[in-house]
Amino acid sequence: MLKSQKPHIGIFGRRNVGKSSIINAITGQEIAIVSPVPGTTTDTVTKTMEITGVGPVVITDTAGIDDEGELGRKRVARTERTLDLIDLGVIVISHNQFGEFESKVAAELGRRGTPFFVLHNKSDLAPLTDSTRDHLTKNFDAAALDFSAIHPTNYEELIAIIQKTMPESSYRRQSILGDLVTKGDIVLMVAPVDAETPEGRLILPQVQAIRDCLDNDCTAIVTKDPDVRILLENMRTPPRIVVTDSQAFEKVSASVPDHIPMTSFSILYARLKGDFEKFREGTPAISKLCDNDRVLILESCSHHVIGDDIGRVKLPRWLTQFTGKKLDFETVAGTDLPGKEIGDYKLVIQCGGCMLTRKQVNMRIRPAIERGVPVTNYGMAIAWCFGIYNRAMEPFKE
Template identity: 50%
Template sequence: MKGKDLKPHIGIFGRRNFGKSSLINALTGLDVAIVSDIAGTTTDPVKKSMEIFGIGPAILIDTAGIDDQGDLGEKRIAKTLDVIKQIDCAILVIANNTFDEYEESLIQKFDRHKVSYLIVNNKTDMEPLQNNTIRKIQQKTTASIVEFSSVTRANLDGLIEALKGTIPETSYQNPSLLKGLINRGDIVMLITPVDSEAPDGRMILPQVMAIRDVLDNDAINVVVKETEAELFLQKTDIKPRLVMTDSQAFGFVSKIIPDEIPLTGFSIAYARMRGPFNEYVQGTRKISQLKDGDKILILESCTHQVSCEDIGRFKIPRWLKAYTKKQLEFDIVAGLNEIKTPITDYALVIQCGGCMVTRKQIFSRLFDAIEAGVPVSNYGLTIAYMNGIFERAIAPFANTL
């Protein structure tokens, strides 16, 4: 997963030969998608980065036709539908006054996954929407309907304005890790361990975001390794307004930071900003109820080289077994790969920090578990719970629960 994938994702859906690829070319002003009169030219979903005025950088995803046919066509449709779980917004392309079960099925899936969408009548230069088609659409949805032509690019400004009004602001607004927690002049201590999993010469995204967030709030950063934190407190006699640390250092750091100083973790603050935080908190408390034979699903949203110190594949399973003293089973699913085992087979789902995926992708990833009542947690909250400082680590966010 590349950094550019953190941009808002906009999926383009519709039947074959209705002009989905042409619409992307019109939006970007470039011939970035293959256009052909032959239906089914687009096979696998294709991503293209672009800038949308008023929204900023975004990822457009061109998908195969929802009416594809044959065994291969069914596989293409499956990949198209899987895109719905990954996007922040959708454009449903129609043409020729055609709107029936294919379009209605897509709308149902958009609604189920809480994806905002608009409907674009492409090829309006050839056949504008008829009143009976408009009435049929309005019986199924209240989504905006935009007349557009990929050939003449008529009403391109209207399409972009409709898109800006459809895509959720939360998908492109600048997020804040520490909103409501600190004020101007507050001193924030950021304890950042450097271990074998830390990026060489760099810091992980939540740490970098925390540093910037402190600056944006006109507060003061104090950044130290865990081995120097106690020395700093002793030498300066400074009492930070807030201390944040890496979740793997919770056990050590909680012993050297006085109880009266609020303490939390980078991944916990990140989970509050990017994930279903209330569900995480409730689900984490279920750890104490795990039983012999329970299956745990670990979701790693990025793919990376695995080492013996890998937190999701080795450390958390080992720590959970030791903490619960139960014989637990673990499944690992990396990236955005399909979860093939029924979600109800799991007693707990633990999501990674999700720093390399979008907010929508995290919510979609956990949607089935939450809907089925399966407890969910994330790495930082799970580790805080096992270190006995769970309540302390979530206390700074008590007013959001």
């Protein structure tokens, strides 16, 4: 399934309108199998390419929205899930056929606030008519481009419409720390190194926060949790803020004097990637959990689970210790949700989502929000359990 911080473009359409040819034409590579046989694309195919002004994007070719049979229905379900994860939709049609299937995709994209345009393929066989164009403008406010993937003569127009329709929020990089620091500040980052830490490297939120620090003309100092106290005592200029891995919150909080602001990488990511206000609103629900309440823990990527895994061992342990209740935990990795009714959970805890786009994180927690299930984030939940929530959220008061 789709998983990348890059903006995602989804190619939708019936079988045999030439979706695979379109993705090949856009990328200039033979990455999707092209055949006149309907239903050749049996699964999603993705390709990354660079688009000027937008940067690297992930293009996903989906199975036909009109696929049939048991297997076909599974492919359609997978195509529908792709709708949740994209930033821009391209509905491919041919022979001016924009019917029920296409209207459904357009409505689903609209429901998710995802912009789209219509690509009328096979223009060499049947050009786009004014009436189809008018129908799309009038009923869907959608732009349409006449195109031939086999004989492309207006490739630049296709790229231009992608550039124009792609929402800026999907590719304009937001600063992680920009509003919390000023030029010349020192940011102290705490990165525990233990059995669960990947060997020989820092994790993505840490790397990105260091880079963000440099982009803001600040100095990043990285240390491990046992060394925080001594380091702070020896620093002539105190750090503007301390950012710690949430797992070391308790220890680090005890070592950082109250006048130095402190938060966690995960909370910074809750702001960057998720619905920060909904997380803020949902976190106090931890204190209301009762025996046998179901808690859903959402990780956004898969990893080899070892030892005291945060999502499967530590977080459930801290929540159980804090609430004193017998809770029923379920942890789901990836981009999907469990098959069960989301309204049955009493709390949903989302990870930092460092591997995903903001749109993908928000689409994942949306069903819970729509059903009125409180949502929070790893860092905020951990801070709540350790009684340091107010301190960890203090930097974001405004």
